[in-house]
Amino acid sequence: MRRRVFLLLSGAGAFLSQMVRPLLARSAQLPAVPQTKTVSQAIAVARGVDVGSVAQLSKSGQVLVRTSALGPLLVIRDPATQKLKAVNPTCPHRGCLVDWIASSDNFLCPCHQARFNANGRWIGGQPVNRPLESYKVTVSNGRILVSKG
Ligand code: FES
Numbered sequence: 001m002r003r004r005v006f007l008l009l010s011g012a013g014a015f016l017s018q019m020v021r022p023l024l025a026r027s028a029q030l031p032a033v034p035q036t037k038t039v040s041q042a043i044a045v046a047r048g049v050d051v052g053s054v055a056q057l058s059k060s061g062q063v064l065v066r067t068s069a070l071g072p073l074l075v076i077r078d079p080a081t082q083k084l085k086a087v088n089p090t091c092p093h094r095g096c097l098v099d100w101i102a103s104s105d106n107f108l109c110p111c112h113q114a115r116f117n118a119n120g121r122w123i124g125g126q127p128v129n130r131p132l133e134s135y136k137v138t139v140s141n142g143r144i145l146v147s148k149g
Contacts, residue, residue, distance in 0.1 A: 041069045048138055048145025051075055057084070057144060062100045064089065073146050074107075075137065076100045078118040086146040087120045088133040098132065107132065 049070050052063040063075040074089035079102075087107070089097045096111035107116040112126035120132030136149035 045069045045147065048136075048140075048147040049073065051086070051144050051146055054084075054139055054142050054144060061102050063144065064097075066097075068146075070135065070146060070148065072097065073135070074098070074100060075144055075146065076118065079105050080118065084137040084139070084144060085118050085120075086135040086137045086144075087116075088135075090132075092128040092130045092132070093126050 049065070049068045051065045051068065051073055052075070057063050057075060057077065061076070063073075065073045071088055072090055073086055074097075075084055075086045077083070078085050087098075089099075089107070091098050091109040091111065091114055093109065093112055093114055096109050098107040098109045098114070098116065100106075101108045105118065106123060107118075107120070109115070109126065114122060114126040114128050115124045116132050117123050120134040122128050122131060134149070135146045138145045138147070
């Protein structure tokens, strides 16, 4: 009887180890879990990322932040509506950073000349498969806050 129980348990153990082995091997191949945002980054994203002052925007015509909790951000004042607009300036074609060209009221990619309107929608030049990502902009105490809409 004891021998029978031993054989049954060892057989079950061998069976289970064969079942678990592929799972362990697979978990070793999984990509690293991306780092989560810190609490302060999460709060900044929820409140809106402070990219600068309205005075700074008025003086220079655009505010570019290359690194933020939302990624790169470019804020301009839409000449048609006078509203502030924020986009991720990373061109959807091959990733160059677009510039705001105030004289023609559009974003221009310096690499292959894709052009986008103030809302980030493609309007000419190198075709791309999606618009520039745009964000919600609010102003608080003269500061420009950008958040996901
Ligand atoms: Fe912008 Fe090619 S990278 S048009």
